[in-house]
Amino acid sequence: MLKQFQDLLANFENATHLQIALADITFKFPSSCKYPNLSIRIEGFGLLNPLEGRTVSTLPEIHLALYLGAAITYHEAVVLEGITTEKINELNAKAILKEGLEACGDNDTYVMQKHLERLYNLRAKAKANDEELLQQLYKTYSNSLYGKLAQGIQKKSSFNSRDGASKRLPKSNITNSYYASMTTGLIRAALSAVIVAIQELIDEGHNYVIISATTDGCLYGIDESKLSVADTLNTDDKRYSYSSIIEALQDGYKKFNPFEKVDPLLAEKLKKFQSLRLLKISHEAWDDKQYIEVKHVANRLLNFKTRGQVGFYEEGTARVTTILAKAGHKIAGTKNEQAQWILEHYKDETIQKYEFTTLSSIQNIIDEECVIEDILSVPEERIISLDYDYKRYPISQHETAPHQDLNQFSKYRQSVDYLKRLRQRASIDAVDYKYQRAKQGVRKTGSNKEFVLRHILRALLQGVKPFTKLDMSYFKLAILLREFGASLSKIKHAKSTIFTPNMVQDTSGNRAVIRKILRTLNYPTTNNYSDFLELLLHKKITNAEEVSYLD
Numbered sequence: 001m002l003k004q005f006q007d008l009l010a011n012f013e014n015a016t017h018l019q020i021a022l023a024d025i026t027f028k029f030p031s032s033c034k035y036p037n038l039s040i041r042i043e044g045f046g047l048l049n050p051l052e053g054r055t056v057s058t059l060p061e062i063h064l065a066l067y068l069g070a071a072i073t074y075h076e077a078v079v080l081e082g083i084t085t086e087k088i089n090e091l092n093a094k095a096i097l098k099e100g101l102e103a104c105g106d107n108d109t110y111v112m113q114k115h116l117e118r119l120y121n122l123r124a125k126a127k128a129n130d131e132e133l134l135q136q137l138y139k140t141y142s143n144s145l146y147g148k149l150a151q152g153i154q155k156k157s158s159f160n161s162r163d164g165a166s167k168r169l170p171k172s173n174i175t176n177s178y179y180a181s182m183t184t185g186l187i188r189a190a191l192s193a194v195i196v197a198i199q200e201l202i203d204e205g206h207n208y209v210i211i212s213a214t215t216d217g218c219l220y221g222i223d224e225s226k227l228s229v230a231d232t233l234n235t236d237d238k239r240y241s242y243s244s245i246i247e248a249l250q251d252g253y254k255k256f257n258p259f260e261k262v263d264p265l266l267a268e269k270l271k272k273f274q275s276l277r278l279l280k281i282s283h284e285a286w287d288d289k290q291y292i293e294v295k296h297v298a299n300r301l302l303n304f305k306t307r308g309q310v311g312f313y314e315e316g317t318a319r320v321t322t323i324l325a326k327a328g329h330k331i332a333g334t335k336n337e338q339a340q341w342i343l344e345h346y347k348d349e350t351i352q353k354y355e356f357t358t359l360s361s362i363q364n365i366i367d368e369e370c371v372i373e374d375i376l377s378v379p380e381e382r383i384i385s386l387d388y389d390y391k392r393y394p395i396s397q398h399e400t401a402p403h404q405d406l407n408q409f410s411k412y413r414q415s416v417d418y419l420k421r422l423r424q425r426a427s428i429d430a431v432d433y434k435y436q437r438a439k440q441g442v443r444k445t446g447s448n449k450e451f452v453l454r455h456i457l458r459a460l461l462q463g464v465k466p467f468t469k470l471d472m473s474y475f476k477l478a479i480l481l482r483e484f485g486a487s488l489s490k491i492k493h494a495k496s497t498i499f500t501p502n503m504v505q506d507t508s509g510n511r512a513v514i515r516k517i518l519r520t521l522n523y524p525t526t527n528n529y530s531d532f533l534e535l536l537l538h539k540k541i542t543n544a545e546e547v548s549y550l551d
Contacts, residue, residue, distance in 0.1 A: 005077035020080040021059040026073040028052040037192035050403045058185025060275040148172045150180040193273035246315040256294040305389045330356040387426040394428040397542045429540045457494035466531040506537040
């Protein structure tokens with residue numbers, strides 16, 4: 001089966017349809033790869049795309065990974081041959097005769113195709129007529145087919161009102177892990193190809209920015225001098241009767257120009273990727289010329305986690321919310337009010353809670369011990385969670401990089417959990433500081449003042465520049481620094497303990513303690529002790545090139 005899979009892989013560039021093929025692999029991308037495309041599922045966190053690991057991937061995903069330079073070891077593969085009408089009839093002949101059923105006809109080979117095509121056309125008609133409720137209904141109906149294909153594959157419990165208890169959701173009559181995997185695998189490969197294409201344009205010198213990607217869509221930015229929001233809107237549509245772009249967006253106008261017209265440079269680049277070519281073929285089979293659509297536009301954006309974004313279009317003093325992904329928060333109010341709520345709480349220094357209302361569940365209603373007997377609004381309280389999720393690790397205030405492996409991701413998440421247990425915000429600086437200390441094996445015990453003293457003593461006694469050779473006895477040093485908690489035993493221990501630079505957190509309190517100790521040791525105040533701060537303080541990600549010297 002491995003040989004058959006590799007043959008399909010070798011000929012994938014010329015494929016005109018998607019063969020059902022998956023492989024269990026170990027992979028490793030080059031360290032220079034900014035957007036590795038192979039995903040590993042992590043319980044409770046969804047999908048992660050590290051530089052190396054082991055996973056089960058589909059044919060189009062592995063094809064793209066090889067394009068990105070991944071080294072792949074194959075363990076096992078599954079390939080399902082195409083099923084023809086004749087083959088189905090041959091396999092089921094005895095059963096058909098026994099049950100008195102009709103043989104499979106020429107139009108019955110792809111059992112879901114006509115049903116999906118009908119739903120697709122109904123949704124397209126609803127979208128064209130601005131019937132949002134119907135459009136969402138047909139979208140949900142179509143997506144539920146994938147839900148039934150994947151039902152019961154992953155462990156999931158649901159409340160059974162007949163039995164009055166939660167039970168594991170069983171497989172449906174059409175559950176098929178191969179079909180489900182290929183459905184999501186092709187889309188993951190196509191979305192990854194879009195991200196790879198944008199990165200290639202960036203590498204070529206074009207002014208693009210990759211912001212976020214999840215499920216089947218991505219957010220990216222282009223220099224406004226090259227492409228403005230006005231360029232994206234279809235102002236030739238007969239329903240466009242607005243005097244300005246801001247007026248159109250405030251009215252909810254969402255008729256956009258075709259993607260190829262909006263961003264012809266990227267559209268041309270995408271043609272080289274086979275997963276996107278197959279996606280295009282599948283759309284064209286149903287007379288749909290747009291396999292990629294522009295869904296939202298903004299000229300100001302806050303991206304705070306994988307499924308959390310707030311985007312605005314601003315024109316002068318006017319502003320309208322055009323993108324709102326709330327990361328699971330249930331917020332009351334208008335779209336603009338909800339966006340403002342997120343912006344305000346994003347700046348919270350400590351973890352806060354918020355209240356919202358939800359409807360009582362069937363489980364509540366039929367529970368004899370519960371006072372709720374009907375569908376009611378029920379108040380709930382939940383922690384506000386607007387911190388970054390660290391599925392990629394931050395390397396600057398606005399840039400991230402892929403984790404090397406699951407172990408690195410786990411250590412970042414442990415740092416997040418540690419801060420949350422202390423009821424502190426998991427800011428990128430706080431998490432990076434905790435992660436770097438854990439990585440270096442530096443434990444923080446005692447007060448901040450004691451921690452600062454330990455590191456200064458280690459650097460001083462081990463002659464780490466800019467510290468100079470100690471010109472006094474340990475006893476005198478202990479007396480001199482007694483107010484900071486120094487003792488003979490601590491000084492002797494500092495002499496033999498490894499000094500690790502940049503392990504003191506950069507706070508105004510720690511900087512004050514460092515300067516006070518240095519003054520006590522009679523070090524000159526050259527540049528406000530900037531050389532010593534460079535040695536001792538952890539460099540924040542948000543200002544990696546600037547330690548606070550002058551406060």
